[in-house]
Amino acid sequence: xxxxxxxxxxxxxxxxxxxxxxxxxxxxxxxxxxxxxxxxxxxxxxxxxxxxxxxxxxxxxxxxxxxxxxxxxxxxxxxxxxxxxxxxxxxxxxxxxxxxxxxxxxxxxxxxxxxxxxxxxxxxxxxxxxxxxxxxxxxxxxxxxxxxxxxxxxxxxxxxxxxxxxxxxxxxxxxxxxxxxxxxxxxxxxxxxxxxx
Numbered sequence: 001x002x003x004x005x006x007x008x009x010x011x012x013x014x015x016x017x018x019x020x021x022x023x024x025x026x027x028x029x030x031x032x033x034x035x036x037x038x039x040x041x042x043x044x045x046x047x048x049x050x051x052x053x054x055x056x057x058x059x060x061x062x063x064x065x066x067x068x069x070x071x072x073x074x075x076x077x078x079x080x081x082x083x084x085x086x087x088x089x090x091x092x093x094x095x096x097x098x099x100x101x102x103x104x105x106x107x108x109x110x111x112x113x114x115x116x117x118x119x120x121x122x123x124x125x126x127x128x129x130x131x132x133x134x135x136x137x138x139x140x141x142x143x144x145x146x147x148x149x150x151x152x153x154x155x156x157x158x159x160x161x162x163x164x165x166x167x168x169x170x171x172x173x174x175x176x177x178x179x180x181x182x183x184x185x186x187x188x189x190x191x192x193x194x195x196x197x
Contacts, residue, residue: 001180001182002033002179002180002182003037003177003178003179004177005037005040005144007033007036007037007040007176008036008038008039008040013039014076015020016042017039017042020042020045020046021035021036021039021045022043023046023049026185026188027188027189028185030184030185032087032184032185033083033179033180033181033182033184034048034083034084034087034170034173034174034179035048035102036186037047037174037177037179041046042167048170048173051166051169052170053163054071054162055159055166056068056072056163056166057188058072062155062156062158063125063156063157063159063160063163064095065095066090066092066095066096066126067122068159068163069088069089069091069092069095070092070105070109070122070126071125071126071129071160071163071164071167072084072088072091072092072163072166072167073085073088073089073092073106074109074114074126074129074130074176075129075133075163075164075167075168075171076167076171077109077112077168078089078133078134079111079133079168079171079172079175080175081167081170081171081174081175082181083174083179083180083181084167084170084171086181086186087181087184087186087187087188088167089102089106090186090187091188091189092105094187094189095189101117104117105117105118112130114127114130118197120150120151121147121150121151121152121156122144123150124147124148124149124152125147125156125157125160126148127163128143128144128146128147128157128160128161129160129163129164131143132161132164132165133164133168144157147160152172157167182192
């Protein structure tokens, strides 16, 4: 079972739902269960897809794509969301293009010690995302100032915030509805006919 609620397949979808599913297809042609779980209420899939693409895949973002995926993976580790971690660290690994570096980053994140492999602006953003995920009611202006003092401009602070916020939403969607990777293609960058991104 890919989720604790019913999901509608392409074959049983109405023309209207199929149009919405088509808008959520990854480059592989797959509609991940993270989107398909919305199939009983397609309007929520539209909102989710819009938020996802603007937070993580918009050409206007200035943070390096690999680091956006690291923030996504960090938040997902903190939330114990294996679905998002599996997909988004596959993306980070692909974008880094260095398996040894990727292995070191993943190990440090699993230890909850990003300072083992990050410093400066990147570490400041990861610390911010960690606190916002685990202790949102404790956030203070000093958390933003720390990023600014590490060299992060306000636009990139907003990007880090939105990636963190999106993954807190997505992790709760996935964990709360028991969504699994069953039948999914792993990673965003998979081309049709390939297995890994």
